[in-house]
Amino acid sequence: MMILLKKYINYIKNKIYSLLGLNLLKQEAMLRLALKEEGLNxxxxxxxxxxxNGFNYINGIKLPVIYPKSFFQKAKKLHTSEKILTYYFNGNMSDTGGRKKMLSKxxxxxxxxxESDYGRSRFTKNKFNNHYYSELSTSKFGLCxxxxxxxxxxxxxxxxxxxxxxMVLTVPVIFKETPLGEKFLKGFYYINDEEALSDRISYDHDKALRNFELCVEKYSLSLDVILKLYNGKRDN
Structure with a gap:
């Protein structure tokens, strides 16, 4: 009886979360907010x-992951040359994924x-976490x-x-044990964990700034896409 009751309670909770849009992936929650900021429903x-694979499809238009433009505007206000930390990480460190061991170095x-699960919370997926971005912005390199x-x-x-x-002029550090895709990395400046640990590479502000500019271009809704969506939106 107790097992059936728990299943029923979880079913009701999931129904409520679904109705409130709380079961969304962060990827879709941010896309919806990005559309809303452009006056699109x-x-x-x-x-x-x-x-x-990190793609969104809107009426068949293929897009990468999209962040709301407000995120970039807020992130830009955090840009600083005062990088007091060398490395920063904030997120899940599950043993099964091997992150804790990789980060221990x-x-x-x-x-x-x-160690935090804030980014996985169903209530914060489309929120700009000012504390997280502020701390990240004070680091030369971000562990990824x-x-x-x-x-x-x-x-x-x-x-x-x-x-x-x-987004905050912090150079990404990727890990050889968990490589990211060439298509995802194309055009960006980053280093790997072995290079980071060798201490041979210094922080480059100009390259970090070019990363930001490319990031805005690639991961926000362009005017061309917005116009296509305005012209192609279906009737309610």
Whole structure:
């Protein structure tokens, strides 16, 4: 009886979360907010999310992961040349994904490593976490380990954290044990964990700034896409 009651309670909770839009992936929650900021209602479009490969499809238009423009505006206000940390990480450190072991090499190297599930909360997926971005912006390099147990396409493997580093002029550090896809990395400046640990590479502000500019271009809704969506939106 208790098992059936728990299943029923979970069923009701999931129904409520679904009605309130709280069961969305962060990827879709941010896309909906990005559309809203452009005066577009997500309900007027056929939206499909490919989370494994990091793509959005709106009425058949293929797009990468999209961040709301307000995120970039807020991130730009945090840009600073006062990089007091060398390395920063904030997120899940599950043992199954191997992150804790990969990150352990960076303890006591002028680093701040924070174990947190804030980014996975169903209530904060489309919110700009000012505390997180502020701390990230004060670091020269941002640690971007993927998870070893994640099954995906090696050519398109991606992570939110890489994009968010670029948003605040923090150079991403990718890990050789969990490589990201060449298509995802194309055009961006980054280093790998072995290079970081060698201490041979210094922070480059100009390259970090170019990362930000490319990030805005690639991961926000362009005027061309917005016009296509205005012209192609279906009737309610």
């Amino acid at each position: 997500y309900k007027n479009f056929d939206i499909k999310i490919d989370h494994v 960076f303890f006591n190297r002028n680093s701040k490593l924070v 380990p993927h998870q070893k147990d994640f099954v995906g396409n090696p050519e398109t493997m991606w992570t939110y954290r890489f994009i968010e580093c670029c």
